[in-house]
Every structure is written in structure tokens, then in C-alpha cells.
Amino acid sequence: MYDLNRVKSLLQQRRPGHSLPQALYNDADIFDFDMAAIFLRSWLMVGFEVELPDPGSYLSLTIGKSPVVILRDRDGIIRGFHNSCRHRGAQICATGRGKAARLVCPYHQWTYDLAGRLVYAGRMPETFDRTPHSLGPIHVETVAGTIYICLAAEPPPFDAFRDKLTPLLAVHDLRHAKLAFESTLVEKANWKLVMENGRECYHCVAGHPELSRSFPTGAKAHFEPDEAGQVDRFNDRMARAGLPVGPVEGEWWQAIRFPLNEGYVSLSVDGRPLVAKPMCPAEGGDIGSLRWAVEPNNFNHALGDHTFMFTALPVGPEETIVTAKWLVHQDAVEGVDYDLAALTHLWTQTNLQDRDLAENNQRGVHSIGYRPGPYSDDAESLARRFVDWYCSQSARFIDAHA
Ligand code: FES
Ligand SMILES: [Fe+2]
Incomplete structure (x- = not known):
């Protein structure tokens, strides 16, 4: 587990306009920090709408240690979910691209519709309420045929990106x-x-x-x-x-x-x-x-x-x-x-x-x-802009969690 004070100190060591201190490029704790501070908080481009041609077409990938699935639902809307079963957590859709009318967990066959609702859970008591066991949603946006996801509870603002990129793309x-x-x-x-x-x-x-x-x-x-x-x-x-x-x-x-x-x-x-x-x-x-x-x-x-x-x-x-x-x-x-x-x-x-x-x-x-x-x-x-952005995002994360 990363130590925020250590990351803060490494970031403070960085000289403006220079590459990063060594540990930021090779340390296992820093990797965990990067996943939490950067990859679980940013908009990530994952592909193109044409990769999901039909209802039930899905794309399954893993961000850090979190499997996610992006799919087209019955109304043609592209949605994203945590690809982790609400029974005991198994990964539901195998990594890669596929198509399914419903998402069936390979472990005990709990079954979800394309809106993420749990629609089948065998051998559970009659009183079992499926409603609170829907798949956890993630944020999804599209721009002129391209798809972006964000795993943060509150993603960074997206509208300016869409508004500016659309006429170009x-x-x-x-x-x-x-x-x-x-x-x-x-x-x-x-x-x-x-x-x-x-x-x-x-x-x-x-x-x-x-x-x-x-x-x-x-x-x-x-x-x-x-x-x-x-x-x-x-x-x-x-x-x-x-x-x-x-x-x-x-x-x-x-x-x-x-x-x-x-x-x-x-x-x-x-x-x-x-x-x-x-x-x-x-x-x-x-x-x-x-x-x-x-x-x-x-x-x-x-x-x-x-x-x-x-x-x-x-x-x-x-x-x-x-x-x-x-x-x-x-x-x-x-x-x-x-x-x-x-x-x-x-x-x-x-x-x-x-x-x-x-x-x-x-x-x-x-x-x-x-x-x-x-x-x-x-x-x-x-390259400098990228590293500056990384440092400022990291500092912001540390401030928010201090
Ligand atoms: S973990 Fe998915 S059905 Fe049991
Ligand atoms: Fe190159």
C-alpha cells in the first residue's frame, strides 16, 4: 500500500521541466498509487462505437485491477459496468470482445440483463430481493463514434472535450x-x-x-x-x-x-x-x-x-x-x-x-x-505537459485524501 507522505515527498523532489525521480518509474507502491490517483479517476479512451455493433456486443478490459465491461444495451445505448458479480465477485465477461443476450456469471450463473439488473439467481430464498444486486455502473461517454469511460464516482468534466472535438472528428x-x-x-x-x-x-x-x-x-x-x-x-x-x-x-x-x-x-x-x-x-x-x-x-x-x-x-x-x-x-x-x-x-x-x-x-x-x-x-x-499533468493530478489526489 502506498504512503501518501512518501509520494508527496517524491513529487516535491521533482525539478520543474525535468523527468521524474526514480521511484516514480519503478516502485510497486507508486504503481498502486498511480492506479488509484490516475487510472481510477481519469477519462480513458477504450475504443469505438463500431466495436459494439449490436445489442449485447461487449468489450471487456481491466483498468488496474478492476475488470470492466462496456456494452450496447437493447436501446442501442452504450453502458459500462464493473465486471464483478454481485454474488461473490467473480469476473463475469471474459476479457476481450463478445456478444451475449444476458450476462451470465460463469461461477453460479447469476444472470444480468443489458441494463445491469440481476434477473436470475438460482437457489436463493423466495424472499431474496434482486433489486439491490445490480451491476455497479461506471461512467461512459461517446464523441463522434469514440468511447470513453471513467471509474471515478465523480468524473472530471467532459462537455468541453466533446464540444471541441466533435467538429474536428x-x-x-x-x-x-x-x-x-x-x-x-x-x-x-x-x-x-x-x-x-x-x-x-x-x-x-x-x-x-x-x-x-x-x-x-x-x-x-x-x-x-x-x-x-x-x-x-x-x-x-x-x-x-x-x-x-x-x-x-x-x-x-x-x-x-x-x-x-x-x-x-x-x-x-x-x-x-x-x-x-x-x-x-x-x-x-x-x-x-x-x-x-x-x-x-x-x-x-x-x-x-x-x-x-x-x-x-x-x-x-x-x-x-x-x-x-x-x-x-x-x-x-x-x-x-x-x-x-x-x-x-x-x-x-x-x-x-x-x-x-x-x-x-x-x-x-x-x-x-x-x-x-x-x-x-x-x-x-x-512529454513535459504529460508529466506536469501527472504531478498535478497526483498532488490533487493527495490533498483530497490527506
Ligand atoms: S460469483 Fe457470480 S454467481 Fe457466484
Ligand atoms: Fe516513438
Whole structure:
């Protein structure tokens, strides 16, 4: 169990603009603190509405040590529940994706409807009242086809995020997409090292030769107008096409549409689209990338031809599961409109390279010679933003529980 005074002292040791003290990257108690202070309190992006096509379709995953299930109910509404039986607590839905008319606990078959109500409990006395034994609900929100959950009793405000992201994202028509591929990767690194790495492109030129062809690796946080005028020209072109570019941001989220490198219409190795049928037909799909990112553990790129999602779920102090998802237009046919290996190549390579970087970072952070070092304002402002956010959330949690 974590000691709040110890965490407070570690946070106080942090020098502004520097990476974190060692224990915050490798300590088992700090991991428990992170789950309580960050993952059980924040909005987390978990996927897309099209992953739950029918009543009873569900997605089951575990946040920290808490299994949750997100499902579509009989009215088409997406709901979330603690995936823990109200009898003796067994996990009800197996981890992964599935479909069920009712949720039946595998232990003693207590059965819940899609609204979470207990509808069957065998061999209980006639006087047994099922009503107070519904599944515990969790908060669920959707934005333009994307799904977010929060396990806190009182989640952070969500409306500003929805209001600002919707006009940027709606044109990608994610409610008429399909999941083309999903991958998971286990990284032997603390989740914060995984996310710091995912929030900067300082390492991209050396670390990601494929991604660096299309991705503007030298860009600053908000893709400020550049000397060559590329950003201005892109923004003018998007304005004429009626596509907002942002940037927009709140405490725990950001979004911006930015231009890819000259000659690249997708995040692809050769610059050409990876999917013949676009998700957003404006400008022939040549619309740069809409990047949106949600603290603590997610970023996404919506391009003209496909959408990519990255989330990192911590499972231990030095173990993190990275889930990647690729979406294409629902009518795009594999083998006709896209080649699956080609579609997934760039981010598969990039994720493997990032895994190696994060694991190598973790090894070095273990050193008795490790000292927190400074972030580059030019190249790592979003990594610093992430760490600053982590520290302020943690401090807020400690104050609230002191
Ligand atoms: S624990 Fe679920 S039915 Fe017994
Ligand atoms: Fe990377």
C-alpha cells in the first residue's frame, strides 16, 4: 500500500521541466498509487462505437485491477459496468470482445440483463430481493463514434472535450467505419515511460525511419506556422474545404489537425493512401492528420483514409500493455480496397521500435546513477505537459485524501 507522505515527498523532489525521480518509474507502491490517483479517476479512451455493433456486443478490459465491461444495451445505448458479480465477485465477461443476450456469471450463473439488473439467481430464498444486486455502473461517454469511460464516482468534466472535438472528428465518420485490425504488445516498462515516449518525436528521426518519412518530426506542440509556409497553406486549404484544424485543448486532452510532410497524404511509407475508399472524402482524402490525445494513456491519428488508436494500460510497475487499433471505412474490402499488411506496417514497426526504446529507458532509469534530466522545450513540450499533468493530478489526489 502506498504512503501518501512518501509520494508527496517524491513529487516535491521533482525539478520543474525535468523527468521524474526514480521511484516514480519503478516502485510497486507508486504503481498502486498511480492506479488509484490516475487510472481510477481519469477519462480513458477504450475504443469505438463500431466495436459494439449490436445489442449485447461487449468489450471487456481491466483498468488496474478492476475488470470492466462496456456494452450496447437493447436501446442501442452504450453502458459500462464493473465486471464483478454481485454474488461473490467473480469476473463475469471474459476479457476481450463478445456478444451475449444476458450476462451470465460463469461461477453460479447469476444472470444480468443489458441494463445491469440481476434477473436470475438460482437457489436463493423466495424472499431474496434482486433489486439491490445490480451491476455497479461506471461512467461512459461517446464523441463522434469514440468511447470513453471513467471509474471515478465523480468524473472530471467532459462537455468541453466533446464540444471541441466533435467538429474536428465528425468528418471522419467513425460511426460508419470498421475495425480492420487490433494488436497488443507487452512492454517491460513503466506506463509513464511508455507515454512520455509517445508524447514526443525527439526520438523519431533516429528511432522511426518509416514514420519519419510522412510525420513532421521537427514540429512543435501546436505545429506553429513555419518558415516555408506549409502550415499556413494547409490551414487555408482546410478552411476552404470546411474542415476545422484547431488546436483545441483542455487540462487532460488536446486535438489538432496538422499537415503531413510534403507529398504525403497518409501516414504511409510511400505517401500514398493505404485504403482506396476514404473515411473522409474532402480534398480527396489529403487532409493531414487529426491528432487527438487523452491523458493519461492515449493518442489517435484520424487521416483521410484510416484512423489509428494507441492506448497503454499499466499491468505492473514495469509492465504495460499497448493496444493499437486500425479503422477503415465500413465498405472498404480487404484485399480489394486495402492490403492489411500494408495498412498496419508503419505503426506496427513504430510500436515495436517504441517498445524497445521504452524498455531501454527503463533499464537505464534503474541505474544508481540515474538523475532526472531536462526536457527539450522545442521537441518535448508534450512529454513535459504529460508529466506536469501527472504531478498535478497526483498532488490533487493527495490533498483530497490527506
Ligand atoms: S460469483 Fe457470480 S454467481 Fe457466484
Ligand atoms: Fe516513438
